[in-house]
Amino acid sequence: MAEGTHTAVACPETDAERRIVIVGGGYAGTTCAVTLGRRLKGRDDVEILLVEPDPCQQALSELDLVAVGPPRPQFCELWHPAVFRNLPVRTCYNRVTAIHPDEHTVTVGDGQVVPYWRLVVASGAVPVVPPVPGLRERAITMWSVEDAQELQRQGEAAFKHAARLSSAEERRRTLSFTVVGGGATGVEIVGTMGQLLPKRMLDAGLDPNDLQVNLVEGRPGILYDLHEPQRDKAVRKLEAMGVTVHTGSMVDHVEDDAIVLASGARINSTVLVWCGGAKADPHAAEWGFEMDASHRLVTEIDLKALGHEDAYIIGDVASFRNPKKNNILPMLAQMAIQQGPHVANNLMRELDGRPTESFIPHMRGEFVSVGPSWGVGWMYGVSLTGLPAIVMKRITYVKYWLQVGGIPLAWKRTREMLAMQR
Ligand SMILES: Cc1cc2nc3c(=O)[nH]c(=O)nc-3n(C[C@H](O)[C@H](O)[C@H](O)COP(=O)(O)OP(=O)(O)OC[C@H]3O[C@@H](n4cnc5c(N)ncnc54)[C@H](O)[C@@H]3O)c2cc1C
Incomplete structure (x- = not known):
């Protein structure tokens, strides 16, 4: 053949x-x-x-x-x-x-x-995108490189628009990013936002204090597959990054610059990512x-x-x-x-x-990144938090590259990954 x-x-x-x-x-x-x-x-x-x-x-x-x-x-x-x-x-x-x-x-x-x-x-x-009014039209799903590119494009557009605004309130509204879905995917995406967006704003000469990042989850808590202490640590880490975690209320509808929860709460949101399931x-x-x-x-x-x-x-x-x-x-x-x-x-x-x-x-373990350099999870029944967890998560990537491309692919992509994390 x-x-x-x-x-x-x-x-x-x-x-x-x-x-x-x-x-x-x-x-x-x-x-x-x-x-x-x-x-x-x-x-x-x-x-x-x-x-x-x-x-x-x-x-x-x-x-x-x-x-x-x-x-x-x-x-x-x-x-x-x-x-x-x-x-x-x-x-x-x-x-x-x-x-x-x-x-x-x-x-x-x-x-x-x-x-x-x-x-x-x-x-x-x-x-899965449920029939919540305004959701399908305004939210980015996170299922491909194209989706990640769209998120980057919308983030750039928000930065450029905010740079032109003189009112601090308008800048804050423009620089509002929301992720809906507090499972592993949503937490990983919002964690990356919480850690990287302030750096990117500083590079662009914008004030990171104008940034708002939200995580919305309809259930009473996030990361239900993990044990409670791990979940609590993840919430504390997100909050330390400046992410506001809203739990216990479903999204009722989505407007151009906000999402409205069933509880009536209104959350500014110019860039919206939907991670609500598959x-x-x-x-x-x-x-x-x-x-x-x-x-x-x-x-x-x-x-x-x-x-x-x-x-x-x-x-x-x-x-x-x-x-x-x-x-x-x-x-x-x-x-x-x-x-x-x-x-x-x-x-x-x-x-x-x-x-x-x-x-x-x-099922050997499960790791969730909360930002590119911190994580929570477990392996063979042992809980891991912080750097050890993120190292284990990255090792799963390396093992996959070894599985499909052997040492040359694993070596090439590991170097690329380390360069990106610097
Ligand atoms: C953002 C995100 C983060 C995730 N993180 C983790 C993680 O940390 N750990 C973990 O274990 N899992 C994670 N997952 C889940 C994991 O990605 C999926 O479980 C995995 O992709 C499933 O592999 P698969 O081969 O079944 O499907 P996929 O990887 O989705 O591949 C399916 C393929 O089928 C092709 N296809 C579809 N229809 C047709 C057709 N009609 N004809 C031909 N081809 C077709 C598609 O183009 C696609 O390439 C994550 C998922 C997402 C979205």
Whole structure:
């Protein structure tokens, strides 16, 4: 098989007897393709075809590093042509528009029908934006490098507008930034704002005292996945950075320069970021697989789609019930990057005529950055706060780069990351 064959929008023809089609090149799809590519090097009887519209993987868990600066959000893009350069993985930069499990085919783009021997669905999730008046029109979601660029653009525009204003009150209204959603994503983004925006204002000659940064969470507290002492520390850290934390009231509606809570409170907000949750890729609901109540696709214990022998489901789009805890796995990169290689391993077993193995998830820890140089979280049951937590979080990035690109990629990106944090 040709190594690293890349096509724009049409899938390449193949002579291989068996084709494995991977739908989606995020954390789950990329780790699956890389692992399979390494194991299938030199074999001509199997083709690995990754279908993904974007030639760069959006490394979403790294977005906190770049949300408001330094102005290099592209850091969070991992180029597939570089990752697959020396691997027998063919890529097709297009979207799967339909899957026909009974016919063992996918439709790509406008109508190219591609048969498969095995299918791996890894199409991820999308942000949920509820029908709150004014929200969809005015809020930025935080789901891609493009979103981070939009946040940077709106921040710059607010700085420039404020620089022209003589009234301190008007400047304060203009320089008001709000993040809605006190889960890990919202806290990471608002923490980056709290730490970096004052520095960027000083660089621009603006007075950081004019800045207002708010975090709004409808529930009584933030970071519900962590223990209470960790949550309290995160709130204290945010407040020390100058972030005002509003809890216990939902957003009622959004106006041009403010959000209004159900409690009646009005919060100035020129730049608004929505981090209010995610749902499985909505297109996956049309692909003929069994879904759970939250529209994630239900898997068997070996990650095959329920009732389908030749299709696997992995990552955020998958509803996998952890038999040890009897819970559905959360939407986390650390689950996706365990599932991708596990399915690659099961595919190798199938190719060798051996039975597949059950997936056993390992939740080794969880870290949330509160600003680029401080964090909270836990690992193997031990709570960590401050520098140790942020170091552990950054080590998870390095481990991922090692997993998909080996030492050269990990070394290159670690140096870039350290340079950005200075
Ligand atoms: C801001 C942010 C911070 C986060 N931080 C963390 C963290 O610190 N730790 C952690 O564990 N998790 C974190 N997460 C969650 C983590 O990013 C997700 O769990 C992870 O991305 C899931 O991987 P995935 O491969 O399932 O989906 P994704 O990474 O979203 O990839 C899905 C891919 O499928 C492609 N696709 C979709 N539809 C189609 C189609 N029809 N045809 C072809 N391709 C398609 C998309 O273009 C995309 O590239 C964070 C998420 C966000 C948004």
